[in-house]
Amino acid sequence: MNLAIAVPRDNGAGLVTATGQIAKRAFLKFVRSPQLMILGTIQGGLFLLIFRYVFGGAISTPGIDYVNFVVPGFITGGVMFNAMYTAAGMAEDRQAGFVARLRSLPIPRSAVLIGRSLADSGIQIWGLAITVAIGFAVGFRLHDTWPAALAAVGLLIVFSVAFEWLFLLIGMLAGSAQAAQGLGLLVFPFTFVSSAYVPVSTMPSWMQGFAENQPVTAMIDSVRTLTEGAPAEALLGHPAAYFVVRALLWSVGVVAVFAPLAVWKYRRG
Template identity: 45%
Template sequence: MTTVTFYPDRLPLFSRLTDSVVIARRGLLGTFRTPQAAVPALISPILFLVLFRFVFGGAIHIPGLTYVDYLVPAMLIQNIVFGGMNSATGLALDARDGILDRFRSLPTPRSAAITGRGLSDLALQLVAHLLTIVAGIAIGFRLHVGPGSCLAALGLLLLIGASLFWVFAAMGLATRNPQTVQSMTPPFFLFLFVSSAFIPVSTLPIWLQGFASNQPVTVFTDALRGLTQGPSAQQATGHPAEYFVIASLAWCAAITTLFAAAAMRSYKKM
């Protein structure tokens, strides 16, 4: 009977980072060697942006902002959610096919296989974000703040992506079945559409507004709006950027604490 040796995470920090980067490189190479997977992930955000901008934009009035300025931050959050679904499916495939067991038998930290996947997915999300922003600028999106606020928005966007990665990692590692993962995606559409992502919360039914105003997609999206559009965004969001940034940091801390522990617990049980 084959015995699998598990190597602890108590290795030098540099070693842990190096192993994670190597596994991230493997993930990126695998993605770009299969264009049928990479191209839709990068092109879909642009298609959604153009669709919402020109099909729905004329019918939606946003106080203080043009619709495209209101929309692009929502598209960036949508990139994270859609990319996370791919993360969950990929981890479920790796778990089912024994790839993660092979990583666990190597002299690397147990967490490297998961954090490496997270790094590769963040890199792909960053490319999707840049393409979305460029496409947004082409159809009228503008930044109304200085470089410092733009960098803060980028940093917050990456932090949100890293936090939500653990939600999808926990899904993939708990189910170990790509079909099951796909069947669990509808709630994420609920969070996207019952929020301020595409329309103001005030236009929703009153009984939905409480949930929509306080759920993380609304908080994340409105934080990015405040950081990219400046004071004019407050007319649309109801609070200054600082309010949503602090709330976003709290959500990121809570999500990471809860779901990183769940993901690693599922990984150790494999």
């Protein structure tokens, strides 16, 4: 007589467990070698100092001090600069074979990208705190309520989570961390051709259409109106709610486009 013996099947870690472990690894890796984000923060700080003290006197921002105009752009641009860590980290993991090993494990494939995105978003919050501190150090001051300022911080976190997916894709397309940084530079025209450092109205007419209708400008103007209130709204010509809605729509759009592409690229290897 033959006896059938049931052997328990190892289904591997669940989505939450796997996501948590991958996020923990990515965060600890950053703690041990935070040089890339530190360099990005320093680079952004240098841009702020140059525009604050060298070019600021020549740039007209009626109704609002230039330092209060430029710091929201500096903070939002810092999110983009710091996201380079995501692309470089993912490229490094692929080059080292870590991502290939994860594919061979019985874990949900989405856990790899979600875990990485969560960890890097947490790291972004650390970088955001530093850039905000630098902004206050050079003279930035709030002219709206603290709840509005906290809403601006929340929007920046949403924005960083959305763009993590773009930089995850860049990291998987690149062959090395250095190549990922090079590809990431293709994103930075969105920061410079925006309302970050000068009013869009001062740009050439052929450039204004792009500058006004791109995600970085929408987020910068959201932060600017939420932190500076009525003077910023008067300068930009719309209330804060107008820019907040646009920024949220852009964030959803970025996730809708780049999250599926990142998952597709991860599955293809």
